[in-house]
Amino acid sequence: MHRIMIVDDDGFVTLQLNKLLTSIGYDVVGVADSGKEAVELARDVRPDLILMDIVLQGEPDGIGAAKEIMTELDIPVIFITGYTETEFFDRAKQAKPFGYLLKPFRIIQLKASIDIALEKRDLETRLRMSEQKYRRISEELQKEITERNSVYGALRESEKTLRQMSTHLIRAQEKERKRVALELHDELGQALSLLKLKIGSVIKALPQDQTELKNECKGMSSYIVQMVENVRRLSRDLSPRIIEDLGLSSALRWLAESSARHMDIEPLFEMDDIDSLLSPEAQITLYRIFQEAITNMVKYAKATRIWISARKGEIKNILTFIVKDNGVGFDLEHFVGHISTEKGLGLATMNERANMLGGSFEISSQKGIGTTITISVPIEGSSNS
């Protein structure tokens, strides 16, 4: 049963209303005859609805009391007015009452006004609740988005760290290779050459009839020549001085030709004049990529043709390198996502090296058709990174 409070300074009106309300099933839980008393009573009994006379003596009047009650206690108020009190209407409207009840009262109008007010209140409450619910949901979403962003941020950070580490590793490896190559060439190479000279003088010093010993020494000498050649090759593989001496284009030619010889094929070249566009470090990095790509061809491709190209691209300031074979190809799917762990590190390191140059690495392969590797790098000095 809904609990209703009545505020009116006319005892006859309150009595009449009280009767009417009770007769149509409402519970009258309080009656006040001034604005002040109305506010206090409403605080005490917390009715579901208040019927409030607009015109009341004292402060606050009906309108003031209604405003106070609706904002402080959130209880809906219906104003009671007579036709004569039109001058109050403007102020009354501002108080945003839940309805108006005209004197003299008619039972139908009374019930309708009250039901509408209560319904409106109910709707408002439900609206407020769903608003709160959606606000909460949107706050949670917002929170989730923020969290997710920070996770992505952390991921990006660690990806960056990893990339820096791998760049660092690749550089350190390059430095170490260079050191070992020099050591091999200078120390071991020299020592072997010296040894060969010494054996030469032993041969000379040996008496004519010591043919067996002489032949033994000659055998040793040519073995040393072979060793020197091996040491040179090792040293060259480790640190391709040819790049420093002749530049990347020639180094690539030499690399492809000497490797293709193992496969008994002639590589096809398309080379622009690119050496001056790349720093020595970039040239070494590119050389390493080619070295890996060509080694893979020799190891796996069973190709009858290979193409090597280095072009100043159509797109300005980009160099494009392509290594292509018509060999057996392989299933790239197999490598997506787990490049670097499943099989060798070759593909992953090529990718990493291209990244070091601010460039991109692409590989496409089709079984029975062949494999193509494309590396694009920005020309130094024009780089927009």
Ligand SMILES: Nc1ncnc2c1ncn2[C@@H]1O[C@H](COP(=O)(O)OP(=O)(O)O)[C@@H](O)[C@H]1O
């Ligand atoms: N040119 C190619 N032709 C055919 N298969 C290739 C070629 N290049 C790479 N592959 C395949 O991709 C695999 C991964 O290569 P890579 O990452 O260099 O590792 P690894 O050479 O140590 O096996 C190779 O094992 C081979 O199966």
Ligand SMILES: [Mg+2]
């Ligand atoms: Mg490999």
